[in-house]
Amino acid sequence: MPEPTSENVIQFENVKFSYAGAEGVFAVNGVNLEVRRGEFLSVIGHNGSGKSTLARLVNGLLEADSGKITVLGMGVSEGKNSLEIRRHVGIVFQNPDNQMVASIVEDDVAFGPENIGVEREEIGRRIEWALKAVGMEQYREATPTRLSGGQKQRIAIAGVLAIKPEILILDESTAMLDPKGRREVMEVVSRLNKDEGMTVILITHFMEEALLADRCVVMNRGEIVLTGTPEEIFENGEKLEAYNLSLPRISEIINDLTLGGMNLSNVLRPEELAKEIAQNFKDKGIENAESPADKIADSASQHLWDVSVKNLTFTYSKKSPFATKALKGINLRIDDGEFFGIIGHTGSGKSTLVQHLNALIKLPQAQKRYRAKKPKKGKPVPELPQITVGEFDLANKKTDFKALRASVGMVFQYPEYQLFAETVFADVAFGLKNFKKDLSKEEIEKAVRDSIEVVGLNYNEVKDKSPFDLSGGQKRRAAIAGVIVTRPSVLILDEPAAGLDPLGKKEIMELLHKLHREWCNTVIIVSHDMDEVAENCTKAAVISNGEVVACDRPCNLFKDSESLFALGLDIPLTSKICEELKKYGITINCDCTPKDFAAKVLKAYGGGNA
Amino acid sequence: MLNDVTFGQYYPVKSFAHRSDPRIKLLALIAYIVALFLAKNFYGLALCFLVLCTAIIASRVPLGRVLRSVKAVLILLVFTAVLNLFFHGGSHLLVHWGIIKIYLEGVIFTVFFVFRLFFLVMGSALLTLTTTPVELTDGIESLLKPLKYIKFPVHELALIMSIALRFIPTLIDETNRIISAQKARGADFESGNIFKRIKAIVPILIPLLISAFRRAEELGDAMDARCYSGSKNRTKYKKLRFGWRDLICFLVFAALITGVVMFNIYAADIFPLIYEYIRIN
Numbered sequence: 063m064p065e066p067t068s069e070n071v072i073q074f075e076n077v078k079f080s081y082a083g084a085e086g087v088f089a090v091n092g093v094n095l096e097v098r099r100g101e102f103l104s105v106i107g108h109n110g111s112g113k114s115t116l117a118r119l120v121n122g123l124l125e126a127d128s129g130k131i132t133v134l135g136m137g138v139s140e141g142k143n144s145l146e147i148r149r150h151v152g153i154v155f156q157n158p159d160n161q162m163v164a165s166i167v168e169d170d171v172a173f174g175p176e177n178i179g180v181e182r183e184e185i186g187r188r189i190e191w192a193l194k195a196v197g198m199e200q201y202r203e204a205t206p207t208r209l210s211g212g213q214k215q216r217i218a219i220a221g222v223l224a225i226k227p228e229i230l231i232l233d234e235s236t237a238m239l240d241p242k243g244r245r246e247v248m249e250v251v252s253r254l255n256k257d258e259g260m261t262v263i264l265i266t267h268f269m270e271e272a273l274l275a276d277r278c279v280v281m282n283r284g285e286i287v288l289t290g291t292p293e294e295i296f297e298n299g300e301k302l303e304a305y306n307l308s309l310p311r312i313s314e315i316i317n318d319l320t321l322g323g324m325n326l327s328n329v330l331r332p333e334e335l336a337k338e339i340a341q342n343f344k345d346k347g348i349e350n351a352e353s354p355a356d357k358i359a360d361s362a363s364q365h366l367w368d369v370s371v372k373n374l375t376f377t378y379s380k381k382s383p384f385a386t387k388a389l390k391g392i393n394l395r396i397d398d399g400e401f402f403g404i405i406g407h408t409g410s411g412k413s414t415l416v417q418h419l420n421a422l423i424k425l426p427q428a429q430k431r432y433r434a435k436k437p438k439k440g441k442p443v444p445e446l447p448q449i450t451v452g453e454f455d456l457a458n459k460k461t462d463f464k465a466l467r468a469s470v471g472m473v474f475q476y477p478e479y480q481l482f483a484e485t486v487f488a489d490v491a492f493g494l495k496n497f498k499k500d501l502s503k504e505e506i507e508k509a510v511r512d513s514i515e516v517v518g519l520n521y522n523e524v525k526d527k528s529p530f531d532l533s534g535g536q537k538r539r540a541a542i543a544g545v546i547v548t549r550p551s552v553l554i555l556d557e558p559a560a561g562l563d564p565l566g567k568k569e570i571m572e573l574l575h576k577l578h579r580e581w582c583n584t585v586i587i588v589s590h591d592m593d594e595v596a597e598n599c600t601k602a603a604v605i606s607n608g609e610v611v612a613c614d615r616p617c618n619l620f621k622d623s624e625s626l627f628a629l630g631l632d633i634p635l636t637s638k639i640c641e642e643l644k645k646y647g648i649t650i651n652c653d654c655t656p657k658d659f660a661a662k663v664l665k666a667y668g669g670g671n672a
Numbered sequence: 673m674l675n676d677v678t679f680g681q682y683y684p685v686k687s688f689a690h691r692s693d694p695r696i697k698l699l700a701l702i703a704y705i706v707a708l709f710l711a712k713n714f715y716g717l718a719l720c721f722l723v724l725c726t727a728i729i730a731s732r733v734p735l736g737r738v739l740r741s742v743k744a745v746l747i748l749l750v751f752t753a754v755l756n757l758f759f760h761g762g763s764h765l766l767v768h769w770g771i772i773k774i775y776l777e778g779v780i781f782t783v784f785f786v787f788r789l790f791f792l793v794m795g796s797a798l799l800t801l802t803t804t805p806v807e808l809t810d811g812i813e814s815l816l817k818p819l820k821y822i823k824f825p826v827h828e829l830a831l832i833m834s835i836a837l838r839f840i841p842t843l844i845d846e847t848n849r850i851i852s853a854q855k856a857r858g859a860d861f862e863s864g865n866i867f868k869r870i871k872a873i874v875p876i877l878i879p880l881l882i883s884a885f886r887r888a889e890e891l892g893d894a895m896d897a898r899c900y901s902g903s904k905n906r907t908k909y910k911k912l913r914f915g916w917r918d919l920i921c922f923l924v925f926a927a928l929i930t931g932v933v934m935f936n937i938y939a940a941d942i943f944p945l946i947y948e949y950i951r952i953n
Binding site for chain 2: 156174179206207545
């Protein structure tokens with residue numbers, strides 16, 4: 063923690079700002095804030111709480127309506143200092159793709175220094191230093207579009223570092239990354255703060271990231287409502303919920319355990335919590351404890367809509383120098399009625415796999431021009447991939463693929479980006495009209511109304527609105543409505559909660575459970591969030607490098623944490639704590655949800671007492 | 673549906689041709705094209721062919737890959753060749769069949785023409801096979817630099833080109849995603865008459881445009897945040913440098929043009945020789 067007497071690098075005094083076209087609605091409403099040199103500050107808040115606006119005000123991308131902003135002794139509101147201020151305040155934005163100007167890493171990193179007129183040799187040195195700082199020095203000549211999300215974002219950070227700023231602002235820079243990429247970026251940021259003494263402002267809605275900071279600020283409706291150390295902030299569970307934020311999972315568990323009579327402090331790391339739990343057990347004289355494992359009842363399904371994938375291989379850009387094998391012999395069975403999770407990090411092949419399930423990528427045998435190859439002498443006949451979904455045989459050319467797509471709904475990542483029609487009604491009806499040509503006007507209206515209402519939107523309110531006038535969360539719901547309008551039996555969603563704030567995520571998952579109960583037999587979600595899968599899915603498959611490495615119920619899946627780590631994958635928080643607890647001789651068998659974990663710990667705790 | 677065009681048709685190997693300065697390669701191509709059009713006889717053409725062969729060997733790109741580029745213009749090639757064959761006048765009538773008259777001059781000219789176009793396409797392809805679009809942009813920017821003095825926005829133009837190149841793969845990915853998403857909603861882009869197909873593009877085009885504008889706005893912010901303020905007081909990190917390869921390249925192509933011109937002046941035109949030969953027999 064910096065000394066309280068140390069110098070303020072950023073100062074906000076009663077700053078107000080409203081966007082053009084929305085005058086009077088203050089995106090930032092009377093903010094007072096001081097940031098000290100060398101400090102690591104995190105800013106959290108729901109979508110639209112004004113935290114990104116704050117970042118843009120700091121370096122003059124936006125100009126305040128009233129109030130005073132001082133950065134390194136320079137007044138921002140005067141406008142003329144903005145270029146000078148931007149030399150000292152670097153911002154890394156959300157989407158790494160939209161921050162890069164050049165097609166080669168070193169050219170992109172050079173862009174900033176070139177703009178401020180740095181000498182050629184010095185630019186070379188800065189590129190080397192900046193790439194080293196983000197651990198990307200071996201990618202100097204690479205093409206950014208071929209890198210992973212985490213790598214791209216590190217390049218974006220390097221591009222900002224090369225200007226040698228004193229203050230680094232990350233504006234939701236990890237929102238679009240998978241856990242691995244997020245970890246990479248957070249490591250870089252922590253290191254820059256600790257080793258280089260850089261002032262860091264981290265804007266995020268991942269509560270777990272906010273914990274890493276020295277100080278945390280909570281924003282709600284343009285105002286700063288809480289300030290304090292992360293420990294202090296996350297003590298206020300009810301307050302955070304009132305600000306549309308959720309507690310970090312670990313705080314939820316601590317709350318539950320404290321309610322159950324345990325004596326715990328507000329720790330933020332799984333190993334610390336495990337230590338404290340173990341201490342509680344010890345104080346009570348419980349040496350070895352084990353919670354009984356639940357018996358898992360197999361759901362009685364009718365197996366009408368089973369999904370079966372056999373021996374699926376797929377190569378992108380075949381026969382070109384850039385050919386990449388995305389799938390290497392996938393075998394997978396998804397039973398009717400499951401809420402199935404497919405986990406893996408970016409580039410593992412999970413999206414390619416699900417696109418096969420509704421024949422967006424057709425099996426080679428089902429393509430028009432396919433002719434069976436004659437087997438070569440002496441070589442074994444290669445086995446052809448097979449996919450069936452319910453009654454549909456996807457390897458057969460004669461299959462009615464249109465009917466298949468009506469029965470297997472597919473919601474892509476960021477589905478709101480596929481909205482196009484003039485009204486929400488027309489957009490939702492688009493799929494229905496494509497699939498079923500002979501519906502009467504009343505039938506269409508009923509189906510559209512039903513699906514708009516089931517996703518939680520008010521039909522009369524939104525039907526004539528343009529989909530682009532909806533809020534972010536509403537857009538995503540409208541886009542989902544546009545897929546489920548045909549009442550698919552199997553619904554596939556690629557990263558349904560990506561980019562949403564914690565509350566939005568929770569609401570979307572609740573919606574999916576509702577759809578699973580009422581509309582669709584099987585729901586398949588593709589995700590890179592282990593906790594999300596552990597908490598929502600009945601069964602999950604882990605995909606790594608184009609292969610299925612594990613497929614089981616979450617409680618069993620995450621038991622073997624070492625092999626998951628070896629693949630660069632994470633395990634849910636509860637599994638981490640369980641692992642740690644084992645060291646103290648405490649075995650907890652839970653289904654990986656925080657609620658169940660806390661209940662099982664208390665059971666073992668209370669049980670020891672009796 | 674849409675293939676990877678980040679690299680155009682760049683063939684990633686290391687070779688003499690790959691390492692040459694893009695400016696020299698651009699100039700060399702221009703020299704080569706000029707030589708092809710200057711050549712009035714088969715000697716000149718043969719010299720061009722010789723240089724082309726050397727270049728192909730120096731590029732280490734498989735011949736098949738170079739030939740594949742001709743495929744794209746094959747129909748055009750055949751079409752113009754046939755036109756030439758039928759409508760080229762002359763004095764040595766070979767075939768007279770109805771209204772079709774084929775003269776010996778027509779045959780010779782067509783052969784000459786086909787070879788010239790063939791070499792032209794292969795030479796241009798060799799440039800894009802050995803040079804990435806980024807290098808090309810750098811090269812063009814550098815070659816256009818003198819225009820700065822007549823207030824031509826060279827830097828801005830180069831930046832626009834390089835950003836366009838940078839976003840092509842991103843927008844292609846995006847297009848593929850939108851196409852897939854709309855296909856999953858039952859959209860059909862492959863059947864129906866032309867009007868139906870044009871109408872079917874709307875659900876792709878609108879989201880794509882909206883996304884392009886969103887990206888442009890975000891990119892603008894990111895560039896502002898990285899202190900971009902036009903070409904004023906700007907330095908440039910990458911400098912193209914001439915090397916020994918470029919000197920060789922320069923000499924070869926200078927020799928080519930000189931050679932072709934010499935042949936044009938001094939070598940007897942090959943056509944009369946052929947007429948003579950035919951007359952004797």
